[in-house]
Amino acid sequence: DIQMTQSPSTLSASVGDRVTITCRASQSVVTWLAWYQQKPGKAPKLLIYKASSLQSEVPSRFSGTGSGTDFTLTISSLQPDDFATYFCQQYRFYPFTFGPGTKVDI
Amino acid sequence: QVQLQESGPGLVKPSQTLSLTCTVSGDSISSDGYYWSWIRQHPEKGLEWIGYLYDSGSTHYNPSLRSRLTISVDTSKNQFSLKLSSVTAADTAVYYCARGMYDYSGSADAFDIWGQGAMVTVS
Numbered sequence: 737d738i739q740m741t742q743s744p745s746t747l748s749a750s751v752g753d754r755v756t757i758t759c760r761a762s763q764s765v766v767t768w769l770a771w772y773q774q775k776p777g778k779a780p781k782l783l784i785y786k787a788s789s790l791q792s793e794v795p796s797r798f799s800g801t802g803s804g805t806d807f808t809l810t811i812s813s814l815q816p817d818d819f820a821t822y823f824c825q826q827y828r829f830y831p832f833t834f835g836p837g838t839k840v841d842i
Numbered sequence: 843q844v845q846l847q848e849s850g851p852g853l854v855k856p857s858q859t860l861s862l863t864c865t866v867s868g869d870s871i872s873s874d875g876y877y878w879s880w881i882r883q884h885p886e887k888g889l890e891w892i893g894y895l896y897d898s899g900s901t902h903y904n905p906s907l908r909s910r911l912t913i914s915v916d917t918s919k920n921q922f923s924l925k926l927s928s929v930t931a932a933d934t935a936v937y938y939c940a941r942g943m944y945d946y947s948g949s950a951d952a953f954d955i956w957g958q959g960a961m962v963t964v965s
Contacts, residue, residue: 768949770951771916778959779957779958780889780938780953781956782953785951785952785954786952791954823888823889825952827950828904830904831904834888834890834891835888838890
């Protein structure tokens with residue numbers, strides 16, 4: 737299975753901060769990578785697909801970059817609604833696998 | 843808009859079969875361009891892809907669960923279902939159904955719509 741790692745595991749930030757989360761795959765997934773946001777008790781929400789494509793209705797402060805094994809999710813100016821856990825997911829290989837998550841807190 | 847809703851028992855005894863149904867509203871489960879998946883999340887832990895269904899009956903399963911897993915569709919009810927046999931406490935999790943997209947080339951893309959999740963406890 738493709739192992740996905742994320743760093744940091746927890747990130748403390750303030751409103752207005754620029755936040756960057758890193759995801760690494762154990763082998764190249766090209767750009768078959770997605771980012772999701774999850775709030776407590778809620779289902780994950782798709783933010784980014786194909787490594788850099790912004791999902792419809794997702795604010796433009798979210799952006800994704802990367803290819804191969806190294807990817808980043810950036811929030812350009814953190815808003816109160818953005819405090820959540822973020823997961824990456826590869827879907828180049830079966831089984832699809834997710835990263836362990838990065839919790840963004842105040 | 844398209845919505846997914848999981849339903850099924852919240853408590854299952856060890857060695858029995860876990861059964862969940864996902865009801866799709868707002869679109870036909872037979873629509874082109876999408877596949878239908880199950881994903882679970884163990885308490886306070888990460889996400890695990892279980893498997894998916896496409897082309898109104900074909901499936902891809904996670905090898906770690908394949909021997910115990912069946913995903914099927916009922917197009918007349920616009921539903922798809924999960925059956926996981928011989929469950930243990932390790933199968934205790936929140937189970938999500940989700941819609942996956944296909945890209946222009948027909949390759950599986952990310953999960954764009956998720957159900958709210960169903961907590962299943964094996965005890």
